[in-house]
Amino acid sequence: MSQLLEVSGVSVSFDGFRAINNLSFAIGSAELRAIIGPNGAGKTTFMDIVTGKTRPDAGHILWGDKSLSLLGLNEAQIAREGIGRKFQKPTVFEDQTVEENLLMALKAKRGALSVLFWKPASADMERVRALAAEIGLEDALGRISGTLSHGQKQWLEIGMLLAQEPRLLLVDEPAAGMTPAEREHTTAILVEAAKTRAVVVVEHDMEFVRRLNCRVTVLHEGSVLAEGSLDHVTANKEVIDVYLGR
Numbered sequence: 001m002s003q004l005l006e007v008s009g010v011s012v013s014f015d016g017f018r019a020i021n022n023l024s025f026a027i028g029s030a031e032l033r034a035i036i037g038p039n040g041a042g043k044t045t046f047m048d049i050v051t052g053k054t055r056p057d058a059g060h061i062l063w064g065d066k067s068l069s070l071l072g073l074n075e076a077q078i079a080r081e082g083i084g085r086k087f088q089k090p091t092v093f094e095d096q097t098v099e100e101n102l103l104m105a106l107k108a109k110r111g112a113l114s115v116l117f118w119k120p121a122s123a124d125m126e127r128v129r130a131l132a133a134e135i136g137l138e139d140a141l142g143r144i145s146g147t148l149s150h151g152q153k154q155w156l157e158i159g160m161l162l163a164q165e166p167r168l169l170l171v172d173e174p175a176a177g178m179t180p181a182e183r184e185h186t187t188a189i190l191v192e193a194a195k196t197r198a199v200v201v202v203e204h205d206m207e208f209v210r211r212l213n214c215r216v217t218v219l220h221e222g223s224v225l226a227e228g229s230l231d232h233v234t235a236n237k238e239v240i241d242v243y244l245g246r
């Protein structure tokens, strides 16, 4: 598997406190990866660094076949490179329909000039229907998004991110607040999405991580503590100690 993102020796301190400490790891180009770790392990800060929100004090982040340094890019440039981020809280346009939200996301992918003259063509409508099918909302295209369940809103937002065809999708705690059935559907969406791109899921819920059935990276004090299958990392004594707070 070729690497899409390579993080090496990255550190960042806030007021002298090292939130990320010589962090190194890589994500493949079509890979589903879960990142777990206790509170304060550095998971959010890692996503902030990759998306350009936080600048590290040291290290390298290389992206894509050409090993482009992400550290030279701002947040908008990084998004244009194909890195999408799903925050924990859904942020769909509540007074617009599911279809309108997906169309807007397709439109947002285009440059400013083309947006001026943009009218949804039949190809766009087809793409919207395909996206809706991908997230299981094909029967809800005409629904006002504000009336959707929490889980449906999360799926819609994932669909809006997929509309922009990211090569790497960072997803923060997608299972939070979901019913068991919604979690199952979310797993299916993420597993499918990761067949054609990298998907990194930060998650506290171990049952959800187990369902993802993917490689797991355990962060602790800003570094990688263990990596491998969930069974492998949860059998690691250091991981057990960290989770039990010993």
Ligand SMILES: Nc1ncnc2c1ncn2[C@@H]1O[C@H](COP(=O)(O)OP(=O)(O)OP(=O)(O)O)[C@@H](O)[C@H]1O
Binding pocket: 014, 015, 018, 019, 037, 038, 039, 040, 041, 042, 043, 044, 045, 046
């Ligand atoms: N802007 C900031 N200023 C000061 N300290 C920060 C800042 N951002 C993060 N930290 C600290 O860095 C450490 C790592 O935080 P981070 O939010 O990345 O952890 P996390 O693994 O996402 O935790 P959680 O699971 O609770 O969300 C924490 O100790 C946090 O208090």
